[in-house]
Every structure is written in structure tokens, then in C-alpha cells.
Amino acid sequence: MPVVAFWRAHASELGELLAQHVVLVLASTLVAVAVGVPLGVLAARRPRIGGPLTALAGIVQTIPSLALFGFLLPLPFIGGIGARTAVTALILYALLPIVRTTSAGLRSIDRAILEAADAMGMTPRQRLVQVELPLALPAIVAGIRVATVVGVGTVTIAAAIGAGGLGEYIYRGLSMVDATVILAGAIPAAGLALAADGLLLFVERALTARRRTGVRKAAAAAVAVIAVAGVGAFALVPREARVVVGSKNFTEQVILGEIVAQAIERYAALPVDRRLNLGGTFICDRALRAGEVDVYVEYSGTALTAVFREPVSRDPAHVLEVTRRRYADGGVTQRRPLGFDNTFAILVRGRDARALGLTRLSQLPAHAPAWRAAFGYEFLEREDGYPGLAAAYGLRFREPPRVMDLTLIYRALADGKVDVVAGDATAGLIAALDLVALVDDRRYFPPYDAIPLVHTATLLRYPQLGSALDRLAGRIDADAMRRMNLEVDGRRRDPSDVAREFLDTLR
Amino acid sequence: MITFDDVSFARGTPVLTNLSFTVERGETLALVGRSGAGKSTALKLVNRLLDPQSGRVIVDGRETHVWDPFALRRRTGYVLQEVGLFPHMSVARNVGVVPALEGWPQARIDARVRELLSLVALDADEFSSRMPDELSGGQRQRVGVARALAADPPVLLMDEPFGALDPVTRVELHREFRRIQAAVGKTVLFVTHDMREAFALADRIGVLDGGRLIACSTPTALRGSRDPFVRLLIDSMEPV
Numbered sequence: 001m002p003v004v005a006f007w008r009a010h011a012s013e014l015g016e017l018l019a020q021h022v023v024l025v026l027a028s029t030l031v032a033v034a035v036g037v038p039l040g041v042l043a044a045r046r047p048r049i050g051g052p053l054t055a056l057a058g059i060v061q062t063i064p065s066l067a068l069f070g071f072l073l074p075l076p077f078i079g080g081i082g083a084r085t086a087v088t089a090l091i092l093y094a095l096l097p098i099v100r101t102t103s104a105g106l107r108s109i110d111r112a113i114l115e116a117a118d119a120m121g122m123t124p125r126q127r128l129v130q131v132e133l134p135l136a137l138p139a140i141v142a143g144i145r146v147a148t149v150v151g152v153g154t155v156t157i158a159a160a161i162g163a164g165g166l167g168e169y170i171y172r173g174l175s176m177v178d179a180t181v182i183l184a185g186a187i188p189a190a191g192l193a194l195a196a197d198g199l200l201l202f203v204e205r206a207l208t209a210r211r212r213t214g215v216r217k218a219a220a221a222a223v224a225v226i227a228v229a230g231v232g233a234f235a236l237v238p239r240e241a242r243v244v245v246g247s248k249n250f251t252e253q254v255i256l257g258e259i260v261a262q263a264i265e266r267y268a269a270l271p272v273d274r275r276l277n278l279g280g281t282f283i284c285d286r287a288l289r290a291g292e293v294d295v296y297v298e299y300s301g302t303a304l305t306a307v308f309r310e311p312v313s314r315d316p317a318h319v320l321e322v323t324r325r326r327y328a329d330g331g332v333t334q335r336r337p338l339g340f341d342n343t344f345a346i347l348v349r350g351r352d353a354r355a356l357g358l359t360r361l362s363q364l365p366a367h368a369p370a371w372r373a374a375f376g377y378e379f380l381e382r383e384d385g386y387p388g389l390a391a392a393y394g395l396r397f398r399e400p401p402r403v404m405d406l407t408l409i410y411r412a413l414a415d416g417k418v419d420v421v422a423g424d425a426t427a428g429l430i431a432a433l434d435l436v437a438l439v440d441d442r443r444y445f446p447p448y449d450a451i452p453l454v455h456t457a458t459l460l461r462y463p464q465l466g467s468a469l470d471r472l473a474g475r476i477d478a479d480a481m482r483r484m485n486l487e488v489d490g491r492r493r494d495p496s497d498v499a500r501e502f503l504d505t506l507r
Numbered sequence: 508m509i510t511f512d513d514v515s516f517a518r519g520t521p522v523l524t525n526l527s528f529t530v531e532r533g534e535t536l537a538l539v540g541r542s543g544a545g546k547s548t549a550l551k552l553v554n555r556l557l558d559p560q561s562g563r564v565i566v567d568g569r570e571t572h573v574w575d576p577f578a579l580r581r582r583t584g585y586v587l588q589e590v591g592l593f594p595h596m597s598v599a600r601n602v603g604v605v606p607a608l609e610g611w612p613q614a615r616i617d618a619r620v621r622e623l624l625s626l627v628a629l630d631a632d633e634f635s636s637r638m639p640d641e642l643s644g645g646q647r648q649r650v651g652v653a654r655a656l657a658a659d660p661p662v663l664l665m666d667e668p669f670g671a672l673d674p675v676t677r678v679e680l681h682r683e684f685r686r687i688q689a690a691v692g693k694t695v696l697f698v699t700h701d702m703r704e705a706f707a708l709a710d711r712i713g714v715l716d717g718g719r720l721i722a723c724s725t726p727t728a729l730r731g732s733r734d735p736f737v738r739l740l741i742d743s744m745e746p747v
Binding site: 110112113115116117118119120121122123126130131134135 | 554556576577578579580581583585587588590591592593594595604605608654664
């Protein structure tokens with residue numbers, strides 16, 4: 001089993017991600033219980049507040065998690081990149097089941113029992129604590145169970161905003177188009193969900209079967225096990241101050257992230273926290289400005305148009321100068337380019353290109369009306385993406401271009417699901433899957449020089465960071481980048497190994 | 508011990524109107540009437556689960572509204588219509604609820620629970636750790652009585668205490684009640700729709716109809732009543 005081999009090779013990392021996953025779920029569920037149960041009590045006592053409250057919690061739960069992360073990112077204290085946003089989102093998701101079941105559990109208690117409690121002379125608080133909450137407990141635990149299982153799933157998605165956890169493997173696997181790595185994260189995540197579900201179901205059953213005290217003791221033991229596991233996992237998660245290196249969620253970015261991270265470890269001797277596979281330019285930029293990520297590699301053209309919303313420019317030096325100044329205004333330092341230009345490449349199958357003698361983009365409009373195209377979401381939306389390209393070359397496809405994840409797009413083209421895609425010029429899969437990049441003969445695409453960006457405050461604190469990054473300046477050409485991409489995408493190698501080998505050649 | 512002085516209570520429509528009677532210390536008074544006659548409401552006025560709109564309810568020399576409601580309820584034993592045992596507590600914990608609320612030390616609670624279980628003729632070793640759903644209806648009712656007596660309250664209120672039981676068990680519990688009452692001598696106010704039960708247990712009987720007390724006297728005196736409704740109630744028990 002390749003998955004088992006992968007786990008063996010990454011045992012300590014797997015343990016750390018699993019621990020992060022457990023801590024995130026546990027922390028958010030605990031807070032959700034602490035907030036949700038009182039809200040549930042309130043909802044049961046005051047139907048006028050309870051109705052709108054559960055409706056609101058219901059609305060929150062219908063927001064897709066990635067969208068919710070997007071809303072939370074810009075907020076202070078509860079938002080931002082990393083675990084905090086994930087915990088906030090998880091709490092919001094967990095509230096509905098807990099509030100609802102607490103309120104329902106309380107309202108379903110027999111009137112005669114409540115009357116008996118009053119008649120015994122219990123104060124409202126004594127009645128709540130001694131009678132109502134114990135009787136509603138099985139229902140409350142059922143709510144916690146739902147919330148926990150949902151939480152285990154949501155945390156996997158939270159890897160997109162750098163929260164860590166087993167989702168890291170899933171995103172890494174997606175960006176490398178490597179099912180083994182996806183499974184390496186998905187299997188333990190599913191196992192975790194099943195284990196949490198089973199354990200809490202057991203607690204719930206034990207609470208319902210009140211008479212068997214032995215079972216209740218076992219349930220108490222189970223709860224204790226959960227608590228100890230949580231504390232243990234928390235202890236495993238490193239919390240010391242580190243330089244945080246980020247990357248977007250595709251292979252090249254992950255490799256560059258590894259190269260930058262290892263360069264900092266080697267040359268600057270600083271401990272590094274990797275937040276690779278962050279969900280896109282927007283998230284990386286937010287995180288960098290907020291200082292939650294200290295370093296990541298951006299592309300000059302992307303920075304110019306997507307980050308700063310400046311008009312497209314075709315002069316590489318001009319672009320670099322504009323982005324350097326704009327970044328400096330925002331507290332970000334742009335270091336010297338790494339050397340390669342990762343511009344967009346419009347790709348077709350090698351078979352088609354050879355049969356039709358297709359080499360240049362200006363030849364594409366003749367075939368486009370019979371072909372289907374697929375582009376990544378960013379490319380479809382960006383001014384320097386598809387709209388401009390279509391205008392510059394007069395392109396019209398058989399049907400409106402499909403949105404497709406960048407990680408799937410090369411395979412989709414090779415498998416004949418679509419006929420034209422936009423990829424990265426440095427993609428290793430281009431050669432591996434026999435794809436051909438059409439020459440941009442009207443020079444439509446702006447330059448996309450790879451540039452390391454550093455949060456300026458961090459640079460001031462660790463000046464050696466700058467010189468470490470400068471040792472990479474001009475050292476990664478397009479060929480080297482494409483080779484490394486192929487190592488990871490085509491040969492299924494670990495990005496950190498590929499990055500280490502590359503740094504070894506620099507000596 | 509308990510005095511109703513011109514008490515009226517309405518929930519939209521009048522439930523009780525100008526109710527006046529007294530239960531002497533150590534006396535058992537039964538309030539009899541049809542369903543909806545206001546019997547349960549009268550009980551709840553005694554331990555301040557409800558407050559009267561007009562008139563005064565006096566318990567132990569003080570009007571109920573000057574009592575702290577929780578203190579009043581803890582010294583007023585209450586046996587409910589549907590028993591209302593706490594399903595998540597063992598028999599022992601159910602019986603010990605009020606002493607625990609009063610902050611008794613655990614050893615004293617344990618001793619008291621044993622004492623009460625034997626008073627209601629349940630074997631403490633066998634029943635202490637049982638849960639309410641492991642009891643028969645009659646056993647549950649005995650536990651309910653034990654719970655009401657736990658903190659040795661001077662006053663005992665009972666709301667159709669034996670209504671849900673089969674006739675054989677009911678008669679058995681009537682006998683038990685008389686034995687217990689002879690032993691503890693509480694001031695008891697209980698309500699029932701069953702005139703036979705009232706005759707079996709009470710020192711005096713009050714008849715409620717439409718929220719008004721239309722008769723209140725000893726069973727013997729009541730047999731001679733000429734009130735048509737009282738006659739109806741008495742005649743209803745004759746055939747058996």
C-alpha cells in the first residue's frame with residue numbers, strides 16, 4: 001500500500017497534523033458547548049428569542065465553509081489566516097446543533113417532573129442544574145456529536161487558510177494530482193470522524209440507559225479519554241515563535257514554499273512554520289499584510305493586476321518597479337526575482353497540435369469554435385486572463401469555458417475532456433502528459449516574474465532573512481522550475497525532497 | 508395550620524371563588540369535586556406555586572406571600588397526581604431531594620431515606636438503588652409519599668395521590684396511608700374526585716363545585732346533607 005509507505009515516511013508530520021486536527025475540533029467544540037448550551041437554555045425559556053436564534057444559526061450553517069472563511073479573513077481577533085479563523089468558523093457551525101438539541105431536550109421534559117421540582121422547593125437554578133440539564137443531557141450529547149463530526153470535516157477544509165490538520169495532505173495531494181497523498185489525509189480524517197461519532201454515540205447511549213452505573217462509569221471514562229487526548233494533542237502542537245512561510249495551493253507554489261522555507265532554515269538559521277497550500281492569491285496577500293504569513297512567493301503580473309488592480313503592463317522592469325513601490329506602501333518588502341517567468345500558457349494536446357500544425361496562439365481562433373475550453377477560476381475572472389485573451393485573439397469556443405480546478409486541468413486536457421486549457425508555463429505536467437504550449441505571438445500575457453515577498457516588520461526583526469532570500473535571486477530558471485514541477489507532479493516525489501536537492505545544487 | 512380566607516383565583520375565568528376553610532394541625536382534610544372544580548389550584552395556593560388574586564392563604568400563622576416560596580415549599584410535602592419522580596435519580600436520591608436542598612450531611616440523608624422507605628414498607632436494601640422506571644405504580648406512589656415526608660414537613664399536600672392505581676392497590680395504599688398518618692400526624696390537605704377515597708381517609712371533607720365550597724364537614728355530617736350535588740357525589744359511591 002503506497003499510503004502506508006507515505007505514512008511511514010511522514011510519521012512525525014502525520015502525528016502533528018492529526019494532533020492539530022484534534023485540537024482544532026476539540027477547542028471549537030468546547031467553546032461551542034460553553035456558548036451553545038446557555039443559548040439553548042435561553043431558547044427553551046424564551047421562544048421569542050429562541051426562534052430567531054435557531055433561524056440565525058441555521059443560516060450560518062448553510063454558508064459553505066470556504067465562503068465563511070472568506071468572510072472571516074479580514075476581521076480582527078477572530079479572523080485572519082490560520083487556526084483562529086478555523087476555530088471561529090467551527091464554533092459558528094457547531095452552535096446550531098447544540099442550541100437546537102439543548103432547547104429541544106429541555107422542552108421535551110414532562111411537565112409533571114418540572115412541577116415536582118418546583119413543589120420540592122427547588123430554585124430555578126437548582127431545577128435547571130439538578131433536573132432539567134441531566135434529563136436533556138442525552139439530547140445535548142447528540143447535538144455535540146453532530147457538531148463534532150461536522151467539525152472534523154470542516155477542519156479538513158480549513159487547511160486552505162493555513163489552519164493545519166489532515167486537510168494539508170488532501171490539498172497537497174490535490175495540487176500534486178496524487179491520490180496517495182489525498183488518501184493519506186482523507187483516511188485518518190474519516191477515521192477520526194468515525195471514532196468521534198462512535199465514542200459520543202456510546203456516551204449518549206450510556207446516558208440514556210441510566211440504570212446501569214457500570215456503563216455510566218465507562219462513559220465517564222470515555223469523556224476523560226477525549227479530554228486527555230485533547231490535552232496531549234495540544235501539547236504536541238508547536239507554539240514557539242517561528243518565521244511563517246506560505247504558498248498558494250498548486251505544485252509550483254508548494255515547491256517554492258519549501259525552497260524558501262529550507263533556505264531560511266539553512267542560511268538564516270531561523271525555525272520555520274510552513275503554511276503551504278493556502279487557498280489562493282487573496283488569502284496569501286491578506287495573510288502577508290496582516291503578518292500572519294511572513295514570506296511567500298508571488299508573481300509580478302499577478303501582483304500588479306490581481307492585488308493592486310493596476311492596468312496590465314507588458315514591460316517586466318516597469319511591472320517590478322510598480323509592485324515594489326505598492327508593496328512597500330503596504331508594509332511588504334519585495335526581494336529580487338527568483339529568475340523564471342511563470343506566465344500563462346495556453347495548452348492543447350500534442351496530438352492535436354501536430355495534426356493541425358498548431359504552434360501559435362493566433363492560429364487558435366480557426367479551431368476554437370469546435371473546441372471546448374476549461375480555465376481556473378482566477379484566469380476566467382482576471383482582467384489579464386480570459387476576457388483580455390479572447391479580445392486580443394478574437395477567441396470563441398463551442399461553449400462558454402468551464403471553470404475547473406487548476407490541479408485537474410492538465411489531466412482533463414490529456415484525457416480529452418476539454419480541448420484547450422490555460423496552465424502555467426512552468427508546469428511539469430506539460431511535458432509529462434505530451435501537451436503543447438502555444439506561443440503568445442501577440443504578446444498578450446504580461447510578465448509573471450517570481451518574487452519573494454516579506455512582511456517588512458519581520459524583515460526588520462530578522463535581517464538575515466533578506467540575505468537568505470537573496471541567495472535564491474536569479475537562481476531558479478524556467479527549466480529548473482519545470483523539472484522540479486515534473487519531479488513532484490509526474491514522479492510523485494515529495495516537494496520537500498525536491499526542494500532540498502535543488503538547494504544542494506546551489507552550493 | 509392552613510387557613511383559606513375568602514380566597515379567589517382566576518385564570519381568565521374564575522377558578523376559585525370566595526373560598527374559606529381551615530385545616531387544623533394534625534387534621535386530614537379532603538377536597539372533593541369533579542375534574543376542573545379547582546381542586547389542584549387550591550393545593551398550589553398553599554405552597555405558593557400560585558398566588559391568590561384576592562383573599563389570604565395563611566400557613567403556620569403567616570400569609571403565603573410573606574413566606575420565601577422555596578422555604579415554604581421545602582416544609583410542605585407534596586405528592587403529585589402523576590407522582591413526578593425524577594427519572595434520572597435513584598429511589599434513594601428521589602427521597603433525599605429536599606433534605607439535600609436543605610443541605611443536610613449525606614450520612615443523615617442516608618439514614619433518613621432508610622427510615623422513610625421502611626415507613627412506606629419498601630425494603631431499603633432492595634429499592635434504594637432502583638430507578639423509577641423499575642418500580643410498579645404502587646411502589647412509585649409509595650416512593651412519592653416517602654419523598655414528600657423526607658424533610659419532616661408539618662404540612663402534606665396530596666393531589667389525586669392514588670388516582671392512577673388499580674382498585675386493589677389503591678385500597679392497600681389507603682390502609683398504608685392511615686397507618687403512616689397515625690405514625691407521623693401531619694396536617695394533610697388532599698384533593699380527589701373519588702368520594703369513597705375521601706370517606707376512607709379524611710377527618711373532614713370539603714366539596715367543591717364550580718370553584719365554590721358548597722359543603723365542609725365531617726363524613727358523618729356530610730351523609731346527611733341535602734345539597735343536590737353533595738347527594739349526587741354520595742349516591743355515586745353507594746352501589747359498591
